[in-house]
Amino acid sequence: MLLPETVSGYIAQGLSCDHLQVTGDGRHFEAVIVCAAFEGLRSVQRHQKVYAVLGDRMREEIHALSMKTFTPAEWAQQGQ
Numbered sequence: 001m002l003l004p005e006t007v008s009g010y011i012a013q014g015l016s017c018d019h020l021q022v023t024g025d026g027r028h029f030e031a032v033i034v035c036a037a038f039e040g041l042r043s044v045q046r047h048q049k050v051y052a053v054l055g056d057r058m059r060e061e062i063h064a065l066s067m068k069t070f071t072p073a074e075w076a077q078q079g080q
Helices: 004-014 043-054 072-077
Strands: 017-024 028-035 064-070
Touching: 004 017, 004 028, 004 043, 017 072, 028 043, 028 072, 043 064, 064 072
Parallel strands: 028 064
Antiparallel strands: 017 028
16 A cells, blocks of 8 residues: 555655645545745646656556645745
8 A cells, every 4th residue: 555655755756845745545645735846837737747746656556646736935825
């Protein structure tokens, strides 16, 4: 079974995140990702960037990934 920490590690290998939190049950995961690389990107583009980092793992290991993506400034506005 895939652990949330493993998914977090996969994402962290490809994106320099200011904050990264992944929870899940082994196949379905939820992630909060704060990354400066999201600056100027729409939500769909941000998700595509994460999917690109995960690559084939999205088909082979991860059944579903729900994401909330923020820039550092947006995250600060959330009071985090």
